[in-house]
Amino acid sequence: MAGSSRRLTIGRALREAVQYEMTNNESVFMMGQDIFSFGGVFGVAEGLGEKFGPQRIVDTPISETGVIGAAAGAAMAGMRPIVEMAYVDFIGVCFNAIANYAAKTHYMSGGQFKVPMVLLASTGGGYSNAAQHSQTLHGTLAHMPGMKVVCPSNAYDAKGMMHTALRGDDFVVYLANIQTIGMMMLGKPLPGTIVDVPKEAYEVPFGKAAVLREGTDVTLVGTASAVHDSLKAAEELEKEHGISAEVIDLRSFVPLDRETIFNSVQKTGHLVVSDEDYHSYGVTGEIVASVAEMDPTVFKKPPQRVAFPDVPSPFSRPMEQFCLPSAARIKQAVLDIT
Amino acid sequence: MLPSTDQQKWIYQNMLVSRFFEQRIMALYMEGKQPVFDLAAGPLPGEMHLSYGQEAAVALCAAVEEKDWLHAGHRPHTLAIGQGVDLDEMAAELLGKKSGLSGGRGGHMHIYDNRVNFAASSIIGEQMPAAVGFAMACRARGDNSIAISVIGDGAANQGAFHEALNFAAVQKLPYICVIEDNNWAVTTSKEQSTAVKRNSDRASAYGIPGAYVEGNDPDKIYEASMVAFEHARSGKGPYLLEIETIRMMGHFHPDPAPYISDEERAGWVDCVPHYAERLVEQGVLTAQEAEEMSATAEAKANSAIDAAVSADYPQPEEALEQVFAQA
Numbered sequence: 001m002a003g004s005s006r007r008l009t010i011g012r013a014l015r016e017a018v019q020y021e022m023t024n025n026e027s028v029f030m031m032g033q034d035i036f037s038f039g040g041v042f043g044v045a046e047g048l049g050e051k052f053g054p055q056r057i058v059d060t061p062i063s064e065t066g067v068i069g070a071a072a073g074a075a076m077a078g079m080r081p082i083v084e085m086a087y088v089d090f091i092g093v094c095f096n097a098i099a100n101y102a103a104k105t106h107y108m109s110g111g112q113f114k115v116p117m118v119l120l121a122s123t124g125g126g127y128s129n130a131a132q133h134s135q136t137l138h139g140t141l142a143h144m145p146g147m148k149v150v151c152p153s154n155a156y157d158a159k160g161m162m163h164t165a166l167r168g169d170d171f172v173v174y175l176a177n178i179q180t181i182g183m184m185m186l187g188k189p190l191p192g193t194i195v196d197v198p199k200e201a202y203e204v205p206f207g208k209a210a211v212l213r214e215g216t217d218v219t220l221v222g223t224a225s226a227v228h229d230s231l232k233a234a235e236e237l238e239k240e241h242g243i244s245a246e247v248i249d250l251r252s253f254v255p256l257d258r259e260t261i262f263n264s265v266q267k268t269g270h271l272v273v274s275d276e277d278y279h280s281y282g283v284t285g286e287i288v289a290s291v292a293e294m295d296p297t298v299f300k301k302p303p304q305r306v307a308f309p310d311v312p313s314p315f316s317r318p319m320e321q322f323c324l325p326s327a328a329r330i331k332q333a334v335l336d337i338t
Numbered sequence: 339m340l341p342s343t344d345q346q347k348w349i350y351q352n353m354l355v356s357r358f359f360e361q362r363i364m365a366l367y368m369e370g371k372q373p374v375f376d377l378a379a380g381p382l383p384g385e386m387h388l389s390y391g392q393e394a395a396v397a398l399c400a401a402v403e404e405k406d407w408l409h410a411g412h413r414p415h416t417l418a419i420g421q422g423v424d425l426d427e428m429a430a431e432l433l434g435k436k437s438g439l440s441g442g443r444g445g446h447m448h449i450y451d452n453r454v455n456f457a458a459s460s461i462i463g464e465q466m467p468a469a470v471g472f473a474m475a476c477r478a479r480g481d482n483s484i485a486i487s488v489i490g491d492g493a494a495n496q497g498a499f500h501e502a503l504n505f506a507a508v509q510k511l512p513y514i515c516v517i518e519d520n521n522w523a524v525t526t527s528k529e530q531s532t533a534v535k536r537n538s539d540r541a542s543a544y545g546i547p548g549a550y551v552e553g554n555d556p557d558k559i560y561e562a563s564m565v566a567f568e569h570a571r572s573g574k575g576p577y578l579l580e581i582e583t584i585r586m587m588g589h590f591h592p593d594p595a596p597y598i599s600d601e602e603r604a605g606w607v608d609c610v611p612h613y614a615e616r617l618v619e620q621g622v623l624t625a626q627e628a629e630e631m632s633a634t635a636e637a638k639a640n641s642a643i644d645a646a647v648s649a650d651y652p653q654p655e656e657a658l659e660q661v662f663a664q665a
Contacts, residue, residue: 037597038525061495061531062462062523093461093496127378128434129385130445132460187376314657315445316434317383322654 005196009182009189011043013155013197014120017162018044018082020201022052025080028166029056031067032084032120041086041122042181064094068119072102072171075117080166088121088175089135102171103146115171118162123151124177124225124276126324127186131312134320138223138275139282141173142253149253150206151175153227154195157251160204167203177224177276190228207255211264215246218270218334221261221287223250225325226274226306232327237334245334253283258290262298265291269300272333274325279307301337306330341560343622345400347631349556350613350623353393354635355425356416357610360390360587362643363415363432367591375592381433381647384445389416391586394609395488395518396420397556398581401563405483407455407472409465412447413518414458417488423451425638429646436652443660463496465489466515470506473513473576484512484570492523494537503576507544510575514566517578519550520585525597538580548578554609557616584609 008016022028030048032040036059039046049057060067064085071081085091091098098119105115125134142149148170152158158176165172182189212227213234222230227249234245246264250257265271271291273284284305291298306325314320341349363386370380377384389395392413399420402408410417418428424439431438432446439451447460455472459465469487476483493499494517506513517537521528534540541548547569551562559581566577584606588595617623623631 033523034525059526059530061526062492063495063497065497090461093463127376128383128445129377130448130460131443132447133385185375185377187374187378309658311658311661312443314443315384315431315440315448316438316442316652317378318651318654319434319442319657322657 004200005198007194008155008197010152010155010158010176010180010193011182013159014042014044014162014176015046015048016197017159017166017201019048019051021163021166022048022056027078028080028082029058030082030084031058031060031071033060033062033086035059035084040084041183042084042120042176043183044084044120064090065097068094068097069101071117072097072105072115075115075171076105076113080116082118082120082166085119085121087133088123088137089132091121091137091141098147099144103144106170107146114169116169118165118172118174120174122178122181123175124179125313125320126179126225128315128317128320130315134313136224136275136277136308138175138253138277139286142283146171147254148172148206149175150251151177151224151253152251153180153224153249154193155197156195157204157210159197160202161206161251163201164203164206175224179225180228190225192228192231206252207257208252209257209260210249210251211246211260212249213245213247215244215268217244217268218246218272218338219261219264219268220245220247220330220334221250221271221273222247223275223283225276229325229327229330230274233330233334236327236331241335243334243338250283256286256290258294261287262291262294266295266298269298270334270337271299271303272306272330273303274306274330276308276325278310279305280310282307304333304337306333339561339564340557341397341400345560346557346617346622349397349400349560350617351631351635352396352399352420353556353610353613354632355638356389356393356396356419358636358639359419359425359642360388360415362639364388364587364591366643366647386446386591387413387589388587388591389413391584391606391608392416392518392520394554394556394559394583394613395581397559398486398516398563400560401567402486403483405481407469407476407483407485409469409472409485409487410449410456410458411462411465411489411493412460413490414449418449418451418456418458421456422454423449423456424453425642426645427451429642430649433646433649434651435646435649437649441656441660442652463489463493463498466498466502470502470511470513473506473511474509476512482571484514484567486514486516488516488518490523491517491519491521491528491537492526492531494540495531503544503546503578506576507546510573512570512573513576514570515576515578517580518583519580520583522585522589522598524589536580538578541578544576546576546578549580551579551581554581554583554607556609556613
């Protein structure tokens with residue numbers, strides 16, 4: 001329909017979905033630090049305090065274990081909380097509440113207690129916020145059974161996936177890379193994140209990777225910010241080397257769409273996986289292993305991983321930039337195997 | 339016991355160094371970040387949490403001895419200066435230079451100087467259990483040394499607050515928890531987040547003494563610190579010391595803090611000029627001496643910052659070093 005969509009940032013798109021669900025379902029409420037008047041670091045709650053009041057937009061003390069534990073309990077008792085945790089790094093403070101309590105209760109109760117809650121957190125660095133405020137932790141979260149873990153790379157997916165998260169009956173960890181959200185403090189968000197977003201509510205399913213660019217020579221699988229790096233690399237590879245790269249946005253870690261990735265690598269024979277999380281024991285390894293265990297002969301050359309090295313995020317700009325995935329690193333990885 | 343005149347001068351000198359340092363940092367921080375504000379840009383990237391207005395806390399450092407340990411949080415500058423952290427190396431660290439305290443790995447929120455037993459890190463509340471651990475080492479050494487963690491009022495609602503104080507109390511460790519009460523945790527006031535009026539009242543929950551020092555007053559802060567530290571040194575166990583202070587420049591720079599009412603701001607008294615006035619009034623300093631101290635402090639701060647600006651960055655691959663002590 002003409003005029004029924006407009007370009008939004010991920011942050012605005014999330015806010016739209018949250019506001020809609022809160023309007024149409026009384027059991028949805030939000031908890032977080034500095035959300036009632038400040039709107040939170042994402043701006044997801046901007047203006048919602050005024051609309052819904054302090055019992056549905058709940059400012060909390062700095063008490064992550066208490067608050068996330070409370071969210072799990074509220075969810076078990078029939079409510080649908082969203083907890084905003086500004087930085088994914090803070091899961092360290094309350095990992096028990098997340099991974100042992102919220103994630104395992106459905107299973108341990110044999111399905112008696114559902115835990116329909118959403119934990120919203122920003123990921124990633126690249127702006128000198130150092131080791132304890134720059135992590136990605138896709139692997140850490142996806143590794144623990146019992147939580148769905150998703151991360152959109154653009155505003156269209158962001159809104160649709162938030163609707164899916166808030167309407168579903170499961171515990172969802174909803175991540176968004178901080179360079180993609182459109183926060184005022186970080187200049188402009190990555191350009192590919194701002195896209196047309198329909199005004200009406202819609203759902204984007206979990207467990208389906210998105211093929212953003214079709215190609216024949218190499219499969220580039222990316223997550224979050226690395227999706228945009230992969231797209232940039234693909235353009236340059238085409239222009240400068242005549243290499244046709246297929247770009248896949250993983251966007252859902254749990255459930256994971258192994259089939260789409262496998263089909264692509266089967267077609268291209270070459271795989272480069274990019275992820276801003278630490279290199280070892282994480283998402284890039286999981287993708288490579290998943291393809292290999294389905295059929296290792298699809299690899300014409302060894303698969304390549306472009307990730308953050310196994311070091312804490314350094315503060316100093318040249319050191320941090322050295323560690324981050326980039327279009328240049330992805331391009332080089334492709335050239336190394338083609 | 340109030341500070342001696344020598345101690346008062348020491349306190350004032352360090353407050354001045356801290357203030358001039360923060361002023362240079364504020365200006366440097368904004369370079370390159372405008373017109374569209376970008377945390378990543380400029381010579382001083384990342385987040386910045388200024389101690390501006392909280393300099394009176396340096397007075398507790400006047401009561402700290404060389405063998406004592408101090409752990410701060412994400413707003414560490416004044417405390418680092420008070421503890422004797424190398425100012426040149428701290429400035430270099432803030433700019434991510436190779437000559438920085440951590441070779442550029444830590445930055446503003448992660449300041450360490452093992453020569454003066456100082457640490458600061460950025461997850462709210464984590465400094466409390468760590469300082470309790472410092473206190474265990476102090477006890478093992480048997481030299482009457484103590485360990486201090488400095489937190490904000492917001493951190494008192496962390497689980498770690500409860501655990502650290504209870505554990506330290508059960509173990510009777512020489513641990514001091516200092517709360518800098520500036521009434522704000524980012525945009526959330528203490529009243530909005532905390533079930534009691536004063537966090538120092540929570541001391542009774544752990545069977546330990548608690549004290550509250552009003553007025554952002556260096557002399558009173560020193561006096562109360564001596565009482566608290568002596569309690570710990572003599573083996574009586576932990577102490578909860580809360581000092582009222584003022585966060586004058588918002589949570590992070592350049593937070594204009596619109597959520598702080600004009601009424602609250604009207605009550606603010608800047609501790610730096612206020613202390614100068616008192617010292618001159620008391621005859622501890624002449625007006626000229628105060629001027630000279632100011633010039634010395636400004637020169638020291640400028641020297642550190644200027645050197646940091648022209649210092650070299652580390653090589654990019656140095657990012658891979660220092661994960662472990664042994665490969």
